[in-house]
Amino acid sequence: MLNGLFEARRVAVIGVSSRSSNLGRVIISNMHKFRFQGEVLAVGHQGGETEFGPIYKTLDEVPGQVDLAVVMVPARFVLETIEACGRKGVPWAVISSAGFGELGGEGLEMQRRVLETARRYGTRFIGPNCLGVTDWVSGLTTSFASVPLYSLNRGPVSVISQSGGVADAISSFISELSLGLNKFISIGNSVDVDEVDCLTHLAEDPSTKVICMYLEGIWRGRKLLEAARRCHKPILMIKANRSTSGARAAQSHTAALASNERVVEAALAQSGVVRVNGIRSMALASAALLLPKMQGNRVAAMSLSGGLSVILADLCEELGFSLPLLDQDLLDDIEAGSRAGIIRLTNPLDTGDIFDNKLFVETVRRVISLPYIDAMIVAFPLRDSRPGETTRSESYHVARGIVEISRSVGKPIALSKMPSPKPIAGLMRDLEFPVFSDPEEATRALGVLWRYSQLSR
Helix, strand or coil: CCCHHHHCCCEEEEECCCCCCHHHHHHHHHHHCCCCCEEEEEECCCCCCCCCCCEEECCHHCCCCCHHHEECHHHHHHHHHHHHHHHHHHHHHECCCCCCCHHHCCCHHHHHHHHHHHHHHEEEEECCCCCEEECCCCCCCCCCCCCHHHCCCCEEEEEEEHHHHHHHHHHHHHHCCCCCCCEEECCCCCCCCCCHHHHHHHHHHCCCCCEEEEEEECCHHHHHHHHHCCCCCCCCECCCCCCHHHHHHHHHHHHCCCCCCCHHHHHHHHEEEEEEHHHHHHHHHHHHHCCCCCCCCCCEEEEEEEEHHHHHHHHHHCCCCCCCCCHHHHHHHHHHHCCCCCCCCCCCCCCCCCCCCHHHHHHHHHCCCCCCCCEEEEEECCCCCCCCCCCCHHHHHHHHHHHHHHHCCCCCCCECCCCCCCCCCCHHHHCCCEEEEHHHHHHHHHHHHHHHHHHHH
16 A cells, blocks of 8 residues: 555655756745645755755755655666665655656666665665656655646546656646646656555545556556455556557556556456556546446437437447436427427427426436436537626536536436537636537547446456
8 A cells, every 4th residue: 555655744845956957946836836735855866945944965864764765866866866765764755757668678687676775774765757746635746847827626537657758648637637646646657656555455445436547567467456346436548559650669668568458458358457558538437437337338418400310319328328218208398398399209309499497407317217218318509607797507507407416316317518619628627527618529428438337346
């Protein structure tokens, strides 16, 4: 378990200088942006000061206990730095520095010696060649990447990645969907702490609801599968390094070893892990997995466009969904509320002739409550409040009504706006519920939820 790492309250960043471009300074700045609840101490051999306080010349000069050391020095100085951490009794380290096993040869030897030294002193570490950890609960962050303000939103999704860049990209897409993040663990070469340790920790973390993983290689395959089976939370995985070209790229990136793709595919499915093939797909799947599980594949779709209804019908069939015929008395009631009664109602429902939002929401409630409907796809022309508006938009009230229906009935509703370039980030944050940018995206996300629902039975 990684409790000691995430509970660190005195953090020393090693490799800080007074230069504004220094990455150690960026880490300290990020800590303040995230409102870290502990103390951050700067260490750099030149000494001096940052805007946040003094720079100690050595770790030995730092007064008192240090819970976590963030090592941001050139690779050739890492071994002596870990030695210094051991002498001071630092229990945890993040080695951000690159230039180790991913380069082979001498880098592999340096990596072995760092591990040997850390184990001699009982110091656990993440890395090398990584961004380390970010915890949206405590504000702890060891990342030297710039932190955009939108990414500060806390939520239920946590990320484990062997690539810092991919972890950052996944986190950005999740933030853009306004889902919010919980924990971010970039493990790099994973010489000591690896994906099994991270998954085991997040499986027990009460504030994590969905786990995303990006792996280029799997070293402890059996242990990973056992950890996945024990985890009662949805796990999404991008398993890269599937081709000859991918294997070459991974070897130079994180020194990952290729795995037999067919064996990996079957083993992950048996362990309840849902595989996705892209970064945006993972973010969308994360949104879907925050919805209630599907008990079956029977779906109803509803939008304000006849053409869109046809597209959704085709896509539902492609994804293996059934579109049951709806009760005639329900269809008669809906038609009675339409403006001209000129649209023939079926499933998917084209409600383009209905201009009563209360009737729209009530129709959603009646359809999702049917015993032979397991999930819904609902598209509505959602929008953000306009500048200067002091009251909620009408579309907000429609969306809020649909959210409450999904939660009360306990069935998933994949809610999306109608296809439009207009952003609705404010509405998505206010709802605290997944909202997709278009109905096709919502339907494909529901397909992931159905796969997970089958695997986790």
